[in-house]
Amino acid sequence: MQNLYKTAAVVTVFSAFEHCLGFLYRIILSRILGAEGLGIYQVALTVFAVFLTVSSSGLPITLSRVISKHRAGGSLKGEQSATTAAILITLLFSVPITLLLFLIRAPFSKIFSDPRCADLFYILIFGLSFTSVYAIIRGSFWGNKRFMAYSLIELIEEIIMIAVGVVMLLFFASGVADINKAAIAVLISYLCSFAIAVVYFIIRGGRLRSPKGEFLPLLKSSLPVTAMRTSSSLINSLISVLFPMRLMAAGFTSSQALSEYGVVYGMVMPVLMIPCTFIGSIALVLVPELSESYYKKQTEKVGKLVEKALHITLLIAAVLIPFYVACGEDIGILLYSNAQSGKMLSGCALVLLPLSITIISTSLLNSMNCERQTLLFFLLGSASMLLCVWFLPKYLGSGALLLGMASDYLITATCSLVLLRKKAGRLCSGKQLLKIALTAIPAAALGILVRNLLIMCVNYVAALAITALVVGVAELLLLWAWKLFNVFAFLRGFLARIFQKKRKKLPARS
Secondary structure, eight states: OHHHHHHHHHHHHHHHHHHHHHHHHHHHHHHHHHHHHHHHHHHHHHHHHHHHIIIIIHHHHHHHHHHHHHHHHTOHHHHHHHHHHHHHHHHHHHHHHHHHHHHTHHHHHTTSSSHHHHHHHHHHGGGHHHHHHHHHHHHHHHHTTOHHHHHHHHHHHHHHHHHHHHHHHHHOOSSSOHHHHHHHHHHHHHHHHHHHHHHHHHHTTOOOOOOTTTHHHHHHHHHHHHHHHHHHHHHHHHHHHHHHHHHHHTTOOHHHHHHHHHHIIIIIHHHHTTHHHHHHHHHHHHHHHHHHHHHTTOHHHHHHHHHHHHHHHHHHHHHHHHHHHHHHHHHHHHHHSOHHHHHHHHHTGGGHHHHHHHHHHHHHHHHTTOHHHHHHHHHHHHHHHHHHHHHSHHHHTTHHHHHHHHHHHHHHHHHHHHHHHHHHOSOSOHHHHHHHHHHHHHHHHHHHHHHHHHTTTSOHHHHHHHHHHHHHHHHHHHHHHTTSOOHHHHHHHHHHHHHHHHHHHSOOOO
């Protein structure tokens, strides 16, 4: 278990750094492209994600679980056959899709309300097959618990995209539109990560073997996950078209509607999704371990792993919700020079709780062969979101989309927790959740009070810094008071490890 925590910590550091860089790049894009340009960029990425999802999304997690199963049985041949089968499946989808999309470019481009979205999409689609195969190779790293390689290549991909994007946007003067330059940077990062992953795969002894016996079972097992994620991408794409359309029906102009969409998906969601960096790291490390324990029928270990994952997830959400509630508006101004995005962030901060539970519980259930159930939960949540987006824009404007997200995650999280309880036994008690609420609510109230007092006498940057410090200290004390996190024991243990290492380095006395 200790090794599991250490691995999760290392993966989290890499993932946090990667997301931090991506977040900074998003800020640069928002300032160069503006809300409308960011909306166009986001629409193209969302539609591209549909085809990427169809090509490969269910395969990496399924492959990692199959590899874990073969590892438990000591079958290297099975691992290699499964990897080969996954690569063949993704190529059978991605190559024909790419060719077909170019053959029907004129009619297909009409699905976009703005022709600039189509230009961006056709730049990205060049990389579909490459990034699909990369996703499969990354899944093999995951199944073999090569988390360092998995995380490092992801980080390199992000760095390449940002470096190329910044250079092209700031220093490359040409007739190419800025939004197209941003798409070219994404394409280059896909090609580079594919090349690096293939080289590392070969160096570490990765081999392709006849997929006989693995092709159909892998395809069948991956279909529910692919269906769920494809549905998610399709719904996101539908919303990217439907939401601006419903806003326009409510009286918004086309430019205003795209700007509203850009604010929600390009500004608010990246900040709201920050905790997913840590939760995703927990899931990344936990899934192979949980899957292996599940197939070995180690019921007690499965229950402990699930409960630990949920406990940490709830703590992460409890720590960040008060900060978003109190400081959301100032965050929007600081990052994007956009007070509207900050107000939205503050208003939807509570969505972070069901969002976090949905992310971790879906990963845990998929590792225990519950892909069909998670697909059903996803469809139920998505239906509620689409209803909100269709009926509420004329009453709530962009708030309709945020309310739809809240209902989606709440339904999915609730259903997932019920199924997890059946699969893993007793989970975190209601008493535990009550303690977390009693930590977040006072800290948020104190933060709002301090921020409102400070904003009258200092600028928003100073108010943000001081409020964040006050909220952080209050949360630590409350977590300690409710015995959710013993900060003093943590500090003692941390200092003891440091001094122990120093003593080991001292030469022995003669």
